[in-house]
Amino acid sequence: MLAQKTIKPLFIGGEWVETSELHPIYNKYTGELFAQVSKAGEAEKNAALEAAERAFRQSDFAPAQRFQVLMKMYHLLLDHLEEFAEAIAAEGGKPIVDARTEVNRSALIFLLSAEEAIKITGEMIPAQVAPNLNIGKRLIYTIKKPIGLVCAITPFNFPLNLVVHKVAPALAAGNPVIIKPASDTAYSALKLCELLEKAGLPKGFASCLVGSGSTLGDQLLTDQRIHKYTFTGSPEVGKHIHRTIGMRRVTLELGSNSATIVHQDADVETAAAKLARMSFAHAGQICISVQRIYVHKEIEQTFMEAFLRYTASLKVGDPLDPSTIVGPMISEKEAIRIEGWVNEAVEQGAKIWTGGRRENNVYYPTVLTGATKGMKVVDEEVFAPVVSIATYETIEEAVRLVNDSKYGLQAGVFTQSVSLAHTIPYLLEVGGVMINDTSSFRADQMPYGGVKESGMGKEGPAFAIEEMLETVTVAVNLEEQL
Numbered sequence: 001m002l003a004q005k006t007i008k009p010l011f012i013g014g015e016w017v018e019t020s021e022l023h024p025i026y027n028k029y030t031g032e033l034f035a036q037v038s039k040a041g042e043a044e045k046n047a048a049l050e051a052a053e054r055a056f057r058q059s060d061f062a063p064a065q066r067f068q069v070l071m072k073m074y075h076l077l078l079d080h081l082e083e084f085a086e087a088i089a090a091e092g093g094k095p096i097v098d099a100r101t102e103v104n105r106s107a108l109i110f111l112l113s114a115e116e117a118i119k120i121t122g123e124m125i126p127a128q129v130a131p132n133l134n135i136g137k138r139l140i141y142t143i144k145k146p147i148g149l150v151c152a153i154t155p156f157n158f159p160l161n162l163v164v165h166k167v168a169p170a171l172a173a174g175n176p177v178i179i180k181p182a183s184d185t186a187y188s189a190l191k192l193c194e195l196l197e198k199a200g201l202p203k204g205f206a207s208c209l210v211g212s213g214s215t216l217g218d219q220l221l222t223d224q225r226i227h228k229y230t231f232t233g234s235p236e237v238g239k240h241i242h243r244t245i246g247m248r249r250v251t252l253e254l255g256s257n258s259a260t261i262v263h264q265d266a267d268v269e270t271a272a273a274k275l276a277r278m279s280f281a282h283a284g285q286i287c288i289s290v291q292r293i294y295v296h297k298e299i300e301q302t303f304m305e306a307f308l309r310y311t312a313s314l315k316v317g318d319p320l321d322p323s324t325i326v327g328p329m330i331s332e333k334e335a336i337r338i339e340g341w342v343n344e345a346v347e348q349g350a351k352i353w354t355g356g357r358r359e360n361n362v363y364y365p366t367v368l369t370g371a372t373k374g375m376k377v378v379d380e381e382v383f384a385p386v387v388s389i390a391t392y393e394t395i396e397e398a399v400r401l402v403n404d405s406k407y408g409l410q411a412g413v414f415t416q417s418v419s420l421a422h423t424i425p426y427l428l429e430v431g432g433v434m435i436n437d438t439s440s441f442r443a444d445q446m447p448y449g450g451v452k453e454s455g456m457g458k459e460g461p462a463f464a465i466e467e468m469l470e471t472v473t474v475a476v477n478l479e480e481q482l
């Protein structure tokens with residue numbers, strides 16, 4: 001049973017701190033109050049940063065201990081899987097089947113990070129590489145040091161997994177981390193801190209602060225004690241972060257209007273089934289959600305028939321019902337926004353095949369054709385259960401259509417051609433190409449991150465850890481010793 005109306009204090013340097021101002025978190029389907037969380041001001045931000053600095057200076061958080069804590073987290077998350085899944089379904093409106101997957105994935109990220117923690121090492125650099133340059137007798141190698149305080153700013157759509165994608169690598173690298181989750185889904189992040197405490201994380205190595213982006217967020221961005229920002233969220237906020245933090249390190253995982261190509265040699269039934277599921281999963285509120293489908297002209301009719309049939313089979317409704325596939329959007333405001341975008345597209349010449357209907361914050365899976373460049377539903381990130389289907393005649397045209405975007409996170413290609421499968425990744429301007437899958441496939445161990453306005457840097461434990469370490473070069477002049 002869900003913990004109704006629980007008050008969750010902030011987690012600051014290993015202590016639970018209640019503040020006078022509370023932020024209400026609602027069940028996104030029923031609208032009932034689910035929990036309340038304490039809000040942080042400047043004093044709590046300073047306390048968290050002081051604790052982090054102290055921990056970083058004084059505690060020897062060695063790789064073996066990091067491994068133990070992270071492995072413990074793996075087991076603890078699995079032990080508490082159902083509680084977390086119910087919390088994600090309530091505060092995030094995510095169907096419970098997908099919420100369970102989110103918790104399982106989060107546990108795996110701890111496991112992967114634990115393994116990486118004990119593999120961190122520098123490398124030998126060959127010294128004698130040029131016969132005509134007198135480098136002398138030198139031993140050259142690199143060492144890897146934790147970068148320092150990491151600030152993790154996360155969005156609403158994966159309230160656990162996207163927090164863990166930052167926290168676990170930061171700890172594996174030996175860095176203290178300050179988490180600033182999206183306020184409306186902050187319960188899961190605070191609950192995660194309960195487990196970090198149980199797992200024996202040294203005090204100060206994690207804090208979780210709740211507050212609005214414009215106040216607490218900006219205070220964190222301008223605080224020079226932070227060495228690295230790792231952000232997942234909208235391109236607008238990502239650009240603001242990039243402008244504000246100056247020369248400090250940053251990883252930005254931003255939005256997209258991801259596309260998938262269905263080529264004439266594809267298995268149409270499989271493609272249609274996967275695409276229907278991944279266009280509307282979590283009501284389209286996934287950064288790699290399928291937003292544009294480009295189908296070869298020859299298979300247009302067969303594909304449309306199958307795609308509409310699979311779309312009609314997706315159950316819309318209460319996220320806590322195990323048969324629900326499409327839940328509510330995060331807020332009625334967002335559902336009204338997408339309703340406006342679809343209506344505008346229709347006025348501009350697009351056709352709705354199914355959907356186009358809203359009940360409060362539930363927007364029904366919507367399939368459009370005739371949507372073209374210049375329309376918001378094509379050019380901007382819809383972040384809603386809306387997909388546009390268009391046709392192409394040559395693969396060059398399909399590549400042009402996919403690339404004709406300010407974003408470039410991932411793309412999918414359905415084809416049975418081995419040659420196309422291996423050549424098209426060189427042509428598509430994206431950070432990941434999924435063959436015989438949709439743009440929405442992600443395995444957490446993969447390097448993951450986009451190009452263009454979809455961001456910079458990569459996540460996935462091994463890759464995120466690399467971006468949270470400082471490489472220091474050591475060159476030892478051996479002749480001096482002789």
Ligand SMILES: NC(=O)c1ccc[n+]([C@@H]2O[C@H](COP(=O)([O-])OP(=O)(O)OC[C@H]3O[C@@H](n4cnc5c(N)ncnc54)[C@H](O)[C@@H]3O)[C@@H](O)[C@H]2O)c1
Nearest residue numbers: 154155156181182213214217218233234237253254255287
């Ligand atoms: N590429 C990815 O991996 C990925 C994954 C998930 C979501 N996203 C993107 O996230 C967006 C949806 O999530 P959202 O609505 O929560 O995003 P958002 O950008 O509105 O908020 C994300 C986080 O940034 C904080 N924030 C807002 N203003 C800030 C400021 N001035 N300074 C510091 N922090 C600030 C918010 O409080 C929140 O914690 C979509 O664009 C989606 O594509 C990207």
Ligand SMILES: O=C[C@H](O)CS(=O)(=O)O
Nearest residue numbers: 157158161286287288442
């Ligand atoms: O919303 C975007 C996320 O990166 C999706 S996932 O957590 O990686 O599946």
